[in-house]
Structures are given as structure tokens and as C-alpha cells.
Amino acid sequence: MNMEERQFQEIKEAGWRRALSSDEKAALQRFLAAHPEAQEAWREEAALNHLLERLPVAPVSTNFTARVLQAAQAARPRSAWRDWFAWYGWLPEGRLPRLAMCSVMIGLGLFSFRESQAGHRAKMARELAGVSRVAALPSMEWLKDFDTINRISQVKVADDDLLAALE
Amino acid sequence: MATPLDPDAALMLRVKRGDMKAFEELVEKYKQPIINMGFRMLRDSDEAEDLAQSVFIRVHQSAGRYEVSAKFSTWIFTIARRLCLNEIRRRGRHPAESIDSSQGDREDQAPRQFEDVKTFSPPEAFLQEELAQKIEEALSRLPAQQRLAIVLCRQDELSYEEIARVLGCSVSATKSLIHRGRETLKAKIKPYLRSGAWGEDDPKLCR
Secondary structure (H helix, E strand, C coil), rough: HHHHHHHHHHHHHHHCCCCCCCHHHHHHHHHHHHHHHHHHHHHHHHHHHHHHHHCCCCCCCCCHHHHHHHHHHHCCCCCCCCCCHHHHHHCCHHHHHHHHHHHHHHHHHHHHHHHHHHHHHHHHHHHHHHHHHCCCCCCCCCCCCCHCCCCCCCCCCHHHHHHHCCC | CCCCCHHHHHHHHHHHCCHHHHHHHHHHHHHHHHHHHHHHHCCCCCHHHHHHHHHHHHHHCCCCHCCCCCHHHHHHHHHHHHHHHHHHHHHHHCCCCHHHCCCCCHHHCCCCCCCCCCCHHHHHHHHHHHHHHHHHHHCCCCCCHHHHHHHHCCCCCCCHHHHHHHHHHCHHHHHHHHHHHHHHHHCCHHHHHHHHCCCCCCHHHCC
């Protein structure tokens, strides 16, 4: 894009928003005289600007401001302390439902705390029971012939002489 | 050198201190542009008013946290844009519901009152109305962001930089949105543009 074209583009962009200044109009005339092929495009641009400018404004009710002021008074801004409790907003509307919801939440919290405490205690009890079973094992004196007894249990053939003597 | 305070921001600082008169001044100044924007976006004058009312209530509710960081007009149009797009999205999800159904306090409010205004004189009324209708229709078929860019572009208060801030994109992207939207509009109303029916004899057109 050369300098002239850039200037034309800037004039077009200015025309999208507002009426052109006298300097801009003069620059436009010079550009269109030098580039007659751009005249059709400019005509369309100008026509669209004109139509957009003349679009009817939306109707506004005569008591709009009064209604807004009334609504703004009704929806007073929240105080600073309530901003601290912004999370509170997702609770249901109304004091009683909120109280009920909070009670349920606190109840659930206490219940889960008690459950976790009970679980912890049960785990401790199981661990203590394991320790007590270890304490109930035979003493070391009983275990001194363990190897001999163990070997006897591994003899596969019956000792006939011993059996006969025993009879 | 300190930049002078935007007069609307100064009014907003008074609203922050609880001055309802300042709030009323802001409502008076911005009601027409915000309702126009809502009307072009939602194509319903009642919904445009409801939207504008929501915008002003948001402004009032946010007054306590308001800090002068940008021009007031940029801020209020950004709120209006968000509410417009939310409404368009909501309509997409629940096409049969009106914005009224989400405002339970309507019964407590005074009914709307309109002035009886005639916009065009009888001889040119028909053609101008037809043209206005054509362009409104063509506008309404543009993608929301292009339509918004074109509507905001006609707001005297906003520069391209500010429009870009409202739309949440760069200045070049904003100009591109406007350009593409305008090209679509031109294509749709080309026969009217070429016929000169839009009033090319109007002296104001030498622009």
C-alpha cells in the first residue's frame, strides 16, 4: 500500500466514525481525481456511512431514568463485609433455607470428623491387638529345642524298633 | 503533567460516595447510546431497555469498587457488551424465553411510557423506512462481534482504541471486524446504494 492509498484508507476509516474534516475532504478529492477507479468504491462507502448515520434511534421510555433509579435503590450495593463473604452467595435465597443449609453442612462436617476419629481409634485398636499377640508367644526357653523338634517332624520313615519298644 | 479527570469518571467518583444525583446524570447521558446498542444487538426495544437497566444497576453496584483506570465510556460499554453477548448466548440456549422472565421484580416497577414521535415526514417516509429496515435486517444478520464493532463505531464517545478495548481485541482486529461487516452490508444493499435512493443529493453527504 503506497502513501496515497494509506491516506485514502485512513480517510475511509475516519468516515466510518464521523463526518470528514475539510482537510480530509480535500485530500479525498485529490485522491479520487488521481484514481477515478476508486470513485465507485467511495460512493458506496459514503452511502453506507449515510445510511448508518440515519438509522432511527431506539425508543426510550420517558420514565426510564426514574425506573433505573428506583431499581438501583432497591438493589443497594453490598457492604464491604458481605464482599468478604461472597462465597455465601451460592447458598439458597432466604434466611431459613440458608440456616438449614448451614446446619446440614455443619452436621455433615461433625459427622465426618467423628467417623474419621472412630476409624482412627479402630485402627489403633487393631494395631494394639497385633502387639498383644506377639507378647503371648511361648518364652525363649521353650524354643531352645525347636531345631530338634523340627527335624523329627521331617523323618519320613517310621521307626519300627521304637514303636515296638513302646508297645 | 497530570491528565485531566474524565468528567464521567468524576461523576462516578461522586456515585461512589453515594451521590444519586451524579448517578442520574450518568443514566441521562448514557441511556440512549446503551439502549441503541442493545436494540441493534437484540432487535427488541423492550429487551434493549431491560439490558440498559441491568447495565446501570451493575454500574451502581460496582461504584464502591470503582477506580479510575480507563475512560468511563469504555467501562460502561464493556459491561453492556458482556450483557448483550450473554443475552444472545442465553437466547441460543432458550429461544422461547424473553429477558423479562429473568427479572422477577418487574411487577414492582412503573410501566414504561413512550413519547409519540414521528421520525420522517410523509413524502419520504416510505423509502426511508424501507431503507432503514433493509439496513437493520442486514445488520442483524452479521456475526455478533462484527455488528457490535459497527454499532460502537458510530458512538462519538469512543475512539478506535477504546472500541478495541470494549471488544477485547487489538485496534487492527477491530478495524478488520468493521471492514468485513461493512463489506457484507454493502453487498446486501448494493441495489439501494447504486440507485441513489439513500439520498445522495443530501448536502451533508459531501463528506
